[in-house]
Amino acid sequence: MKLAIFLSDWRRTEESFERLKADKMGVILVGNGIYHAVVKENGKDSPVLSKAGANYFVLADDLTTRGFTAAQVNSKVKIVSYGDIVDLIMNDYEKTAWL
Amino acid sequence: MGDLTLGVFPSLVGSMSLDFAFKLAEAGIAKGHTVNLWLSGNAVMMAKKGQKQFKDYSHNEKLMKELMGKGMLVTVCEACAEARGYHKEDVPEGMKRASMDWYLAKTVKTDKLLHIGGE
Numbered sequence: 001m002k003l004a005i006f007l008s009d010w011r012r013t014e015e016s017f018e019r020l021k022a023d024k025m026g027v028i029l030v031g032n033g034i035y036h037a038v039v040k041e042n043g044k045d046s047p048v049l050s051k052a053g054a055n056y057f058v059l060a061d062d063l064t065t066r067g068f069t070a071a072q073v074n075s076k077v078k079i080v081s082y083g084d085i086v087d088l089i090m091n092d093y094e095k096t097a098w099l
Numbered sequence: 100m101g102d103l104t105l106g107v108f109p110s111l112v113g114s115m116s117l118d119f120a121f122k123l124a125e126a127g128i129a130k131g132h133t134v135n136l137w138l139s140g141n142a143v144m145m146a147k148k149g150q151k152q153f154k155d156y157s158h159n160e161k162l163m164k165e166l167m168g169k170g171m172l173v174t175v176c177e178a179c180a181e182a183r184g185y186h187k188e189d190v191p192e193g194m195k196r197a198s199m200d201w202y203l204a205k206t207v208k209t210d211k212l213l214h215i216g217g218e
Contacts, residue, residue, distance in 0.1 A: 090210070
């Protein structure tokens with residue numbers, strides 16, 4: 001299964017996220033979930049970014065709303081627009097999950 | 100082009116997930132998709148016409164009307180609305196009310212579904 005997971009929070013959802021498995025997984029960081037793409041703790045990336053084989057995306061609007069720039073985004077994460085997210089849902093993934 | 104259904108179950112007024120849903124719906128329509136919006140829980144705040152826009156305050160009624168004019172189907176949970184005192188006469192023109200059965204049927208028929216939770 002090709003699964004797109006929307007992470008919309010900075011805390012709370014990691015345990016559910018870790019349990020999810022898919023043949024192809026995309027992780028779309030929106031809302032306060034964008035902090036996973038830009039914040040390091042003790043010099044380390046968010047554990048969310050360590051899912052093997054996953055592709056990571058972050059919504060540009062939610063980055064700029066929170067005062068971040070593209071230069072601050074982790075290199076594992078691709079910055080996307082709302083239109084790009086529509087394409088991911090409609091073309092690249094079979095199912096979606098919102099955490 | 101496909102059929103995209105968004106189920107929205109947000110928290111209170113000013114909900115980020117409700118704003119997100121409308122912006123994603125706008126992008127979906129711009130790409131030629133059919134967009135269905137199911138508003139449940141506190142998202143039924145949209146089932147009250149005549150909302151006033153304030154500066155720096157979440158306001159989706161204008162965008163919702165624009166998107167409905169472009170074909171977006173908006174259906175609100177009837178029970179959620181009535182529980183909050185939003186009655187049939189309060190509903191903006193073109194918006195439908197239905198039971199959860201409508202949404203459940205749509206989740207099966209639609210090409211793609213994004214069920215957006217609260218925050």
